[in-house]
Amino acid sequence: MSGLMPSAGLKPASLTPGARADAGDHVTGLVMNRPGTHLAAGSGAGHVRIFDAASGEQAGEPAGLVGGVLTMAWSPDGTWLAFAGQDPHVYLWSRLTGEHMRLGGHDRWVDRLAWSPSGKELAVASGRQLHIWTPGDGSSREFEELPSAATGLAFSRNGKDLLVSAYGGLRIVPVHPGRPPRVLAWQGSLISMAPSPDGHVVACGSQDRSVHFWRLASGRDSEMRGFTYKPEALAWDADSTLLATAGDASICVWSFLGRGPEGTSPTVLEGHEGPCTALAFAPRQRMLASGGRDGRLILWNPTRSKSPGAIGEASSPVTAIAWGTAGTSLWTGHDEGWAIRWSLPGR
Amino acid sequence: MSKIPVTVLTGFLGSGKTTLLNRILTEHHGQRIAVIENEFGEIGIDQALVINADEEVFEMNNGCICCTVRGDLIRILGNLVKRRDRFDRIVLETTGMADPGPVAQTFFMDDDIRDQFHLDGIVTLVDAHHVALHLEDSSECREQIAFADVLVLNKCDLVDLATVEAMEQRIRSMNALAKIVRSEHARVDLATVLDVGGFDLERAIQMKPTFLEPEYPFEWSGVYDLTTPDVQIALEDGPDESLDLVWIPTSALTLAVGSETVERANRVWAGEPTRVSSGQRHVVDPAVPVTLDLSPAGVKAFAFTLPAPGRYALFSQHHPSEFDLRVLTRETPLEPLVSEAFAAGHTHDDEVGSVGIQMAGDLHPEKLNAWLSRLLREQGNDIFRMKGILSLAGSPNRFVFQGVHMLFDGQEDRPWGEAQRVNNLVFIGRKLDREMLNREFRACLA
Numbered sequence: 181m182s183g184l185m186p187s188a189g190l191k192p193a194s195l196t197p198g199a200r201a202d203a204g205d206h207v208t209g210l211v212m213n214r215p216g217t218h219l220a221a222g223s224g225a226g227h228v229r230i231f232d233a234a235s236g237e238q239a240g241e242p243a244g245l246v247g248g249v250l251t252m253a254w255s256p257d258g259t260w261l262a263f264a265g266q267d268p269h270v271y272l273w274s275r276l277t278g279e280h281m282r283l284g285g286h287d288r289w290v291d292r293l294a295w296s297p298s299g300k301e302l303a304v305a306s307g308r309q310l311h312i313w314t315p316g317d318g319s320s321r322e323f324e325e326l327p328s329a330a331t332g333l334a335f336s337r338n339g340k341d342l343l344v345s346a347y348g349g350l351r352i353v354p355v356h357p358g359r360p361p362r363v364l365a366w367q368g369s370l371i372s373m374a375p376s377p378d379g380h381v382v383a384c385g386s387q388d389r390s391v392h393f394w395r396l397a398s399g400r401d402s403e404m405r406g407f408t409y410k411p412e413a414l415a416w417d418a419d420s421t422l423l424a425t426a427g428d429a430s431i432c433v434w435s436f437l438g439r440g441p442e443g444t445s446p447t448v449l450e451g452h453e454g455p456c457t458a459l460a461f462a463p464r465q466r467m468l469a470s471g472g473r474d475g476r477l478i479l480w481n482p483t484r485s486k487s488p489g490a491i492g493e494a495s496s497p498v499t500a501i502a503w504g505t506a507g508t509s510l511w512t513g514h515d516e517g518w519a520i521r522w523s524l525p526g527r
Numbered sequence: 528m529s530k531i532p533v534t535v536l537t538g539f540l541g542s543g544k545t546t547l548l549n550r551i552l553t554e555h556h557g558q559r560i561a562v563i564e565n566e567f568g569e570i571g572i573d574q575a576l577v578i579n580a581d582e583e584v585f586e587m588n589n590g591c592i593c594c595t596v597r598g599d600l601i602r603i604l605g606n607l608v609k610r611r612d613r614f615d616r617i618v619l620e621t622t623g624m625a626d627p628g629p630v631a632q633t634f635f636m637d638d639d640i641r642d643q644f645h646l647d648g649i650v651t652l653v654d655a656h657h658v659a660l661h662l663e664d665s666s667e668c669r670e671q672i673a674f675a676d677v678l679v680l681n682k683c684d685l686v687d688l689a690t691v692e693a694m695e696q697r698i699r700s701m702n703a704l705a706k707i708v709r710s711e712h713a714r715v716d717l718a719t720v721l722d723v724g725g726f727d728l729e730r731a732i733q734m735k736p737t738f739l740e741p742e743y744p745f746e747w748s749g750v751y752d753l754t755t756p757d758v759q760i761a762l763e764d765g766p767d768e769s770l771d772l773v774w775i776p777t778s779a780l781t782l783a784v785g786s787e788t789v790e791r792a793n794r795v796w797a798g799e800p801t802r803v804s805s806g807q808r809h810v811v812d813p814a815v816p817v818t819l820d821l822s823p824a825g826v827k828a829f830a831f832t833l834p835a836p837g838r839y840a841l842f843s844q845h846h847p848s849e850f851d852l853r854v855l856t857r858e859t860p861l862e863p864l865v866s867e868a869f870a871a872g873h874t875h876d877d878e879v880g881s882v883g884i885q886m887a888g889d890l891h892p893e894k895l896n897a898w899l900s901r902l903l904r905e906q907g908n909d910i911f912r913m914k915g916i917l918s919l920a921g922s923p924n925r926f927v928f929q930g931v932h933m934l935f936d937g938q939e940d941r942p943w944g945e946a947q948r949v950n951n952l953v954f955i956g957r958k959l960d961r962e963m964l965n966r967e968f969r970a971c972l973a
Contacts, residue, residue, distance in 0.1 A: 206609045224609030247576065248610060266578070266606065288579055291602070307581050328583055329599065347585050347598055369585045369598055387601070387637075388587060409638060499609075517611065 195477060195492030198509075198521040199236030203229055207499045207513025208249050208265075213258035216505030218275055220261050221519050222249025228263050230275065233504060233511075236521050242273035244282060251292050256299040260315070264290035270304055272315055283313050283320070292333035294342075296355075303342050305330035310344065312355065323353060324361075332373025332384065336396075345373035345384045350394055364394050364401065374414035376423070381436065383423055385411035391425045402442050404434065415459035417466050422482065424468050426456035431470055433482040451478045451488040458498050462507035469510055471498025477512050477522060492522055530645040531608070533617045534721060535630055537671045538652030539661055540623040543681040543713040547652060547720070548620055554717055558615040561607055563600070565622045576614075578603055582622060584629045587636060594933070595629040596636045608643050616721070617644070624667050627651075627674035628911070628932055635934040648723030651675035651705075652713065655694055656685040662697070672698050673879045673911045673955050675705045676723045684711040692848040696746075696868070703881030704914065704953050744796045745773070745842040748782045748789070749863025751854060756833045758856050762819070763826060765850030770819045771800055773842040774811050774833060782840065782867035792842040803829060821850070879911075882959045884968050886950045889920035891973040898971050899935065907933030909959070915952030918943065920973035 201219075204227030211220050218239060219231045226248055230240035247266020254261055264270045269284030270293065284290075286306035294303045302313045310323040310330065323342075332345035335355075342353040349365040350373075369387035376382070383393040391404040391411050407427030415424045423434045423441070432446035452472035460469050467489075468480045477492040492512075500513035513519045534551075536544045552560060552575050561576045580599040587594035600619070607614060621630065627649055634646040651671045654661075661668035672678060678698055683691050695707055706723070708715050751758075762770070773795050777788045800816035803809045805827035809817065811834070819829055833839060843852065846868060854861045895917070903910065910932060917926045917937075928937030954964065 205611055208606075208609050224606070225612065248606060250606060266576075288581070289603075289606075329581060329602065331602070347583065367586070369587075387585070387598075 192478075192488040193490040193525055195479070195490050195522050195525070197492060197494065198523055200521075201229070201231045201236045201238065201519045203227060203513060203517050203519050205517045206515050207517065207519060209252050210500040210502035210511055210513045210519060211252050211254055211261075212502045212504065212511070213254040213261075213275070214256060214505070215258050217258070218254075219502060219511055219519070220252055220254065220263070221513060222252050222263060222265070223517065224248040226265065226267075228252070228261070228271075228273075230261070230273075231519065233509075233521075236519075240273070240275065240278065242271065242280065244269070244271045244280065247289070250289065253293045253295050253302075255295050256297060260299075262293050262295065262302055262315075264293055264304070268306070270302065270313065272302075281315060281318075283315065283318070286311070292330050294333045294335055296335050297337070297339040301355075303333055303335065305333045305344065310342070310353065312342075326351070331369075331371050334373065334375050336375075337377075337379030343373065343375055343382055345370040345382075350382055350384065352396070362399075364399055366392055366401065368392070371410060372412050372414055374416055374423075376416050376420040376436075377418055378420040380420065381423075383414050383416075383425070385414055385425070385427070389427060393423070404432065404441075404446070409455050413456055413459040413470075415461050415468065417461040417468075418464055419466070422461070422466060422468075424459045424461065424470075424482070426459055426470065428455055429453060429472070431456055431459065431468075431480070433468070447482050447486060449478075449480050449482060449486055449488075451480075451491070452476055458501040458512070460501040460503055460510070462503050462510075463505055464507055467507065469501050469503065471501050471512050473497040475514075477501075477510075479524070490525065494520060530643060531614060531617060532647035532722065533604075533619060533634070533644050534647050534723075535627065535649045536618060536620045536652070537625060537627055537649060537675070538623065538679075539654060539657070539665075539668060539671075541657070542623070542652035542654040543679070543710075544620055544652050546713040547650075547679070547715070548618060550713060551618060551717060551721065555616070555721070559612070560616045560618060561614045563603055563617065563619045565599075565620065565625065582625060584626070594632070594636065596633040597629045600630065600633050601637050601640060604644055605639055616647075625671075626667060627671055631674060631912070631931040632934055635931060635936055647721070648676040649674050650677045650679060650720045650723075652679045652681050653694075653698060654682050655680050655691055655709075656682045658694060658698075669701065669879045670911065672701050672705075675702055677720050678702065678705045678707045679713065679715055679720065680707060680709045681713055682711065683709045689848045689851055693846065696846045696848065701879040701881070702955055703883060704912070704955060743789070743793055743869045745771075745792065745844055745869055747846045747866065747868050748792070748840055748842045749847075749854070749866035750777065750780060750782065750838060750840045751861055751863055752838050753833065753836050753856060753861075755856055756836055758831050758833065758854060758861075759858070760819070760829045760831065761826060761853045761855060762821065762828075763851040764824060765821065765845065767845065768820075768822045769802075770821055770850065770852075771796070771844040772817045772819065774813050774817075774831070775840045775842065776813055776834070777838055777840045780865055782865060784869075788840050792840065796842070805829060808832060879955070879957055880959055881953060881955045882961045882964050883953045884950070884965055886965075886969060886972070887947065888950070888972045889918050889948065890950060890971050892919050892921075894971040894973075895919070898967055902967070903930070903933045903935065906956075906958075910954055910956040912955045913953060915950070916940070917950045917952065918948035 203221040205223035205225035209222040226245045250265035252263040268286045272281040288307035290306045292305040304311045308326040313320045328347035334343045344351045347369040352362040370384040372385035389407045394401045409427040411427035413426040429452045431449040434441035454473040456472045458471040475494040478488045479490040496514040496516035503510045565582045583598040585598040800818040802818045804820045808830040914929045924939040927940045
C-alpha cells in the first residue's frame with residue numbers, strides 16, 4: 181500500500197483502465213459475487229449482464245425485466261442473482277445452471293431487495309409493500325404496509341430483523357411475527373441507507389442534505405449537516421470504524437473510533453470536480469474508492485492522507501463502484517453504458 | 528441536454544382526465560411518453576410506460592406546508608432519466624383530491640429534478656356540470672383551479688351556454704392567468720394543453736386580461752342607444768338576492784378602463800343606492816345607484832324611466848349571464864352596442880383570486896428581494912402561484928420569475944431592446960390585498 185499512497189505534495193499515481201464491458205445502457209448498479217468471480221451490471225434500460233470479473237468477458241445475460249434495473253443482489257454463496265426494477269416482479273438467475281425464476285407480482289416497481297444471511301430468504305420492498313420470499317418453495321409472506329415507500333432495505337446482521345429506511349425514519353421490522361416493529365423516528369425523508377458491517381450503526385442520507393445515523397443498541401441518533409447536495413453515497417469500511425459520505429464534490433470521512441464521530445471533525449477529501457456519486461471501501465483495508473460525475477475514479481487512504489492516492493479518468497460520469505474481493509482490482513459503472521476494470525498498481 | 532417536459536393533469540374524478548390522457552397518448556404516437564398515475568385509470572394504450580405510484584407528500588423541513596414535495600415523484604422521475612434513450616414527455620395524472628402544491632414544489636425543491644425536468648404545465652379539468660358543487664365544498668377543487676396553467680371546462684354539452692359562461696367567468700375570477708378552453712368529451716386541441724411552456728404571462732397580457740385592471744365594484748357594462756326613455760330589465764333567479772346597477776349617460780362607444788364613462792360610474796357607485804322592487808317603475812337619477820330587490824323567486828321585471836332618450840352605459844354588479852339579465856325597450860330585447868367585463872371587485876377576502884400588477888420603471892434588486900422574501904415568509908401559505916417579467920435597474924435583460932407558495936425561481940431572459948421596460952407580475956392566491964401589493968411593489972422601484 182505504501183507504494184500506492186504517496187505523502188502529501190506528491191503527484192497521485194495514475195490509474196489506467198483495463199477491460200471494458202458493455203453494460204447496455206446507463207449503469208444503475210454493479211454487484212460482485214462473494215467469491216469475486218462474477219460481476220453483475222444492471223442498466224437503466226433493463227439490461228442485466230454478467231461478466232467474468234477478471235477478464236470482463238460476458239458470462240451471461242439473464243432476461244425478463246421489462247423496465248430499468250433498480251436493485252440487484254447476489255445470494256450469500258454467490259450463485260444466484262436476484263434483480264428487479266421498473267416492473268412488478270423479482271427475477272432470479274442461477275450462475276451455475278442458467279436457471280430462471282420469477283417471483284411476484286407486486287403492484288408497483290420493485291425498489292429494493294436483500295438476501296437473508298442464510299441465503300434462504302429474499303426481502304422485497306415495492307412502494308409501501310414489504311414481502312419476504314422463500315425462493316426454495318416459491319412461498320411469500322407479506323408484512324404490514326409501510327407508512328411510506330422503502331428507500332433502503334437490509335437484514336440485520338443476525339437475520340432476525342429487517343432494517344427499512346423511508347420518509348419519517350428507520351423501521352426495524354422483526355422477520356418473524358410476535359414483536360411489533362421498532363421505529364426510530366426522524367422528521368425527514370431518508371433516501372439512502374448503509375448499516376455498518378458490525379451491525380451496530382445504521383447511517384442514512386436524507387433529502388434535506390444531511391446524513392442521519394442511529395446506534396441500534398441505544399436508539400441514539402446523530403446528524404451531520406452542511407452538504408450542498410443530497411448525500412446519496414454512503415460507505416462503511418470493513419471494520420465499521422470509518423463512514424464515508426458524499427453529496428457534493430467533497431467526501432467526508434467520519435471516524436467511529438473512541439467517542440466519535442460526535443464532537444469530532446470529519447476528514448474532508450477534495451479531488452472531484454462536481455458531485456461524488458459512488459463510494460466503496462476495499463473489502464479488507466481502509467482504502468476508499470470514489471467516483472464522480474466528472475468521470476474520475478479516485479483512490480484514497482483517508483486515515484493517512486487527505487490527498488488522492490491514485491486517479492483514473494474516464495469520459496463518462498461514474499454511477500457505481502464494485503471492488504474485487506481481494507481488494508486488488510475494482511470496477512466502475514458509467515452513465516454511457518459500460519463498466520471498466522481497474523487494477524491497482526504495485527500489487 | 529434539454530429538460531424533459533412534465534404535464535400534470537388534475538381534476539376531480541369524472542372530470543375527464545383519463546379521456547384526455549388517452550387522447551394525448553394516441554395523438555402523440557411519435558413520442559415516447561411515460562405516464563405516472565396515482566390512481567388506477569383506464570389507459571387504453573400499450574406503448575406508453577405506465578407507472579403506478581403511491582402519492583407521498585413529504586415535508587422538507589419542520590412541518591412547513593410550503594416546503595412539501597412529492598417523494599414518489601422524486602424517486603420515479605430520478606429513475607426514469609437513467610437511460611440514454613430518454614422519454615420525450617412525462618404525464619402525471621393526479622388523484623382527484625390531490626393538492627397541486629407539493630407537485631409543483633417538487634420541481635423547485637429537488638436539485639436533480641430541477642436539473643432534468645421542467646414543469647410544462649398544470650392542466651386542470653373542470654366538469655362544467657358538477658363544478659359549482661365542488662367549488663362550494665372542496666378546497667382541493669378551488670386549489671386545482673388556482674394552480675392551473677390551462678383550465679379545460681369539460682362536459683360543456685351537458686349544460687346550457689349561460690351556465691358555461693357564468694362558470695367561465697367564475698373560474699376566470701379565481702385564476703386570471705390560466706388559458707381557459709371549453710370542451711366536450713375532453714376534445715381539445717392538444718397544442719393548448721401541451722408545450723404550454725410554463726411562462727405564458729405575455730400571452731395573458733396580450734389578451735387584455737381583467738386582472739391587470741384597477742378594481743371596480745362592477746363586473747360588466749354595456750352601451751345602449753335608447754330611442755325611448757322607458758326601458759325594462761328582466762332577470763331570472765341568480766346567485767344573489769340583490770343586484771346593483773348604475774345608468775350613465777354617455778356619448779362615447781368605449782368602456783375602456785380609466786375612460787371617463789367608467790370612472791364616472793365608479794364614482795356614482797360609491798353613493799347610497801335606491802332600492803327598487805320588481806314591478807315598480809323607477810325614475811332614474813344618473814347620479815344615484817340602484818339596488819334591485821331579487822328576493823322573490825322566478826322572473827323579475829323592473830321598469831325604468833331615464834331622463835331622456837339617448838346613449839347610456841349600464842353598469843352591473845354581476846355579469847348578466849349569472850341572472851340571464853336582459854334589457855328591453857317596448858318589450859323587445861336590446862343588444863348592447865359594446866360591452867366589457869371587469870375584474871370582480873366584490874370577491875371576499877378568503878376567496879381564491881388573482882392580483883396583477885403592471886408598473887413602468889426599474890426595480891431596485893435588493894429592495895425587491897427583501898420585499899418578496901418577507902411577503903412569501905408571511906403570506907406564502909396563501910400565495911399559490913406567481914409569475915412575473917421584471918425590469919431590474921442596471922440590467923439590459925428582462926428578468927422572468929415564477930413561484931409556488933414560498934419558493935421562487937428567476938433568471939435573466941432576452942434583452943428588452945426597443946420594448947418599453949414595464950414590470951408585469953401576477954399573484955394567484957387567497958386573501959390577496961391588491962392595494963397593499965401595489966403599494967409595496969411600487970416601493971421597490973429604484
